[in-house]
Amino acid sequence: MKTSIAASSRWAKGRFSHFLPSSTNENDIEASSTDESSLQGKELHHRKNHEEENNGTRPKKSQMSTSTLQIETRQDEDEDEDRIVIKPVNDEDDTSVIITFNQSISPFIITLTFVASISGFMFGYDTGYISSALISINKDLDNKELTYGEREIITAATSLGALITSIGAGTAADVFGRRPCLMFSNLMFLIGAILQITAHRFWQMAAGRLVMGFGVGIGSLISPLFISEIAPKMIRGRLTVINSLWLTGGQLIAYGCGAGLNHVNNGWRILVGLSLVPTVIQFTFFCFLPDTPRYYVMKGDLEKAKMVLKRSYVNTDDDVIDQKVDELASLNQSIPGRNPIIKFWNMVKELHMVPSNFRALIIGCGLQAIQQFTGWNSLMYFSGTIFETVGFKNSSAVSIIVSGTNFIFTLIAFFCIDKIGRRYILLIGLPGMTIALVVCAIAFHFLGIKFSGASAVVASTGFSSWGIVIIIFIIVYAAFYALGIGTVPWQQSELFPQNVRGVGTSFATATNWAGSLVIASTFLTMLQNITPTGTFAFFAAVACLSTIFCYFCYPELSGLELEEVQTILKDGFNIKASKALAKKRKRQVAQGAVHHKLKFEPTQEIVES
């Protein structure tokens, strides 16, 4: 064990030598692969080949500069894989760059994932309960029925609050830590819920929803970020989807509870009160749980980083952990700034001026915008209204069917996201949504719906065959949505390197909330002004264009080291190379598993011969 660690250390020095002092450079050339060190040896072999192509010398620093992994491709895909050359990067971004830890998951990582993803549950529950609550509020606020505008304000206040905090939450997570920010969000949930439960005035209720939204914005950003920073790379996608599962599960539970409490006097206060349970649980757990190792490294607290890694990778030798943390520390490139505002500004500049960061931003914000502008949330909020227009009167049952489909297909995404890959599930989901939306648009045309004011007038009452077509295809749409674009955008943290991850994910999350706000507030107007057929056709067109966007701009990132993501994006979107590399990584891990390399000890980049 010790010898292989030493070898790894030498190799590591070589691999990252261009940002280590030049005196440490010479050791790397001596590294050689053995036949059984399949993945790492092979990789090294590729590197050696590349060096030979460069007349036996390592490529010059200028050739390797900045994010340095270069990927070369040939036309034939198999040959592509063989020609992939991985060179050192100056942005170490994953705990497994040099030492790939055991990929099996420890109880500690499971605990951290579940506790962090309670934020996902609150995101879902708090955005989900409001439609039922609005039905049962009756005259409980200001002793009068809520006007249509007041209902809209109460609904939109949470999205607005989330939009506001999501802009700064990423920087706050870098400055104060991920865990303190999540605990702060618990405080917002608590205050927001108490304001609502005790509300007898409309404005207090709206203020409570806004404060709750502050918590939702922070949680929606930091929870997936937290999970992706603690996850072993091969299951990073899945662990992040757990957050989405809690989210869609939260929406489903909110609709279920809402349906049960609809006719209970002050039932909506109970509905809001229930949201306190997960908040208190998460806060209590976080009193005893640590932050991510990466955050501790950013702060220079290496002892804490070691402690978290030791608990996460229980069967790992202490030497390896120490070595890993030293390595993370030497590669830490957090952006300086005398105060949070200057730091934020420096990060924004870095995000826009480094091409790979800017591409990551295009993908991150692009996917979040697509998620919202393909119309899902309008269905979530208004599915009752839509289904009533096609003759289906029980709006609670409808909401449960639609959000249940969302939950079940998020579960399917959980199983597919690392195995089939993010890109493929997007490229299955978006065309599926397009077709379902086109069918709905056509069916609405034949159903003959018209709007007068805010209410729909249908030519024929009761069920019609076109009505049934609409119900079926809205469910089909929900399934394709949840499988792909409902889930994948929340993998956003993996797109950005450590130094701009906070601000990059902030921008992407803010895009999500801004989109949700726009769609929720314009959907009914769209139905009235451009008819349901026009509205669904509009969403279908967006879904169709989005398929093209993803086809050309979204590389396959499953199984890739976070550093490799940066390198993929360095000089383009590199779709072909990303697919070849993802395939190669999966094969390597599978081979490693066969040889039990990944079972109980960290894999080393080389094994001493």
Ligand SMILES: O[C@H]1[C@H](O)[C@@H](O)[C@H](O)[C@@H](O)[C@H]1O
């Ligand atoms: O990923 C989630 C999920 O799809 C929810 O159902 C939706 O309401 C959110 O807006 C979205 O961000």
